[in-house]
Amino acid sequence: MRTNYVLIDYENVQPSALAALEKEHFQIYVFVGANQAKVNYEIADTLQRLGPKASYVKIAGNGPNALDFHVAFYIGQLAAADPNSFFHIISKDTGFDPLIAHLKTKKIYACRSKDIGDMPIVKAANSKSPAEKLEVVVANLKQRGSSRPRTVKTLASTISSLFQKALAEDELSSLLKALQNKGYVSVNETKVSYSLPEQRC
Template sequence: MADNQEKIVHFVDYENVHKHIPIDEIARGNHQRVLLFVGNQQTIPNDWLIVDYNITVIRVGKTSKDNVDFHISAYLGMVHVGRDNSVKFIVWSKDKGFDDLIEHLKSRKRRIERKEPRKPKKITGTPSKKVIKPAVEKKKIVEEKPETPQGKIVPPSIKQVGSRVVEILEKTAPAKRPRKQTTLQNQLEHWRPGIKFKHTTLQVINWLTQKQHIVITDDKVKYNF
């Protein structure tokens, strides 16, 4: 069921736009949701796995031409049926092949548009002294400013970490999930920078076991989802 606060749904063609979308702007808050469509062999950036991001990963099962596009088109139709017309859709892709479908959905009273992310501009030339000097002074002021408790980042709780891990694993094809506890622990370490958790991998696995998301027998992992 859709969240009543949801105002925007972002459909991200990761195969097409890669990491150039403003993920920190579009993935935060209950008012918007990101549906991230990734190819079978693609890897999601670790820094996109943080608990604060409202991202659902949809990974295609096979590698074939336009397979990701077909999935996006299918989800556009399904989500359109399940959302009020006040909810806006944004398709993040440079593929103009979506434009005809977008026009069709507009005729169905859907607020929808396609956006192409801007690539970061390359800085050329040598900055003048007038530009450098204020920047150095500003940095110096920041460094001398005493640290306050408000500035500290609170790491996610074990429940938040475990729930995020379950969400990621649910979106992973069963054949590609870690089958052994040691492999799962290695995978958790790989996700650590993105989820930003401080717990040990064993603590996370114990939480998953206690909540009956997984069962471990002789180092073999069975998933209950």
């Protein structure tokens, strides 16, 4: 499974549910402002348990967008070294959205979430009902932009991977059918085209 890099803007968000990231495919970076002297216990405890899969980045100086530039730099470095990875920026700062839009034009998967629990991959793991699962699939397809699956086979594989290959065959078929019934996906023989609703990543 591709690595999911989680870059937390700790100046902006002190996230909850960090324990949801205690899986092998997550790598966490917590960006701490130059003037931030403390990190709360839950975050420190979780990051310590994650060992080398988590680290702090202390910002070198002050400025209105100092932390944002650090996040952008790290994404650039990581994307060059691991081009098949996925980047999750945890922040309420909408200033990251133009960066995410640009990354998508470069076929780099990225998304901004306001908290850990809002991350699409975490929502997928926690979704129970068919409606919740469909919402997760649509959000994932939306954020893929121009790199959405183009065949039924690839779409099915993408959905299966999104749910950690834990879906039963009939659940997977039902999700594919629901996408078509809602008009989000059209199938022509083996080819797939999309008409997804507008929504934030």
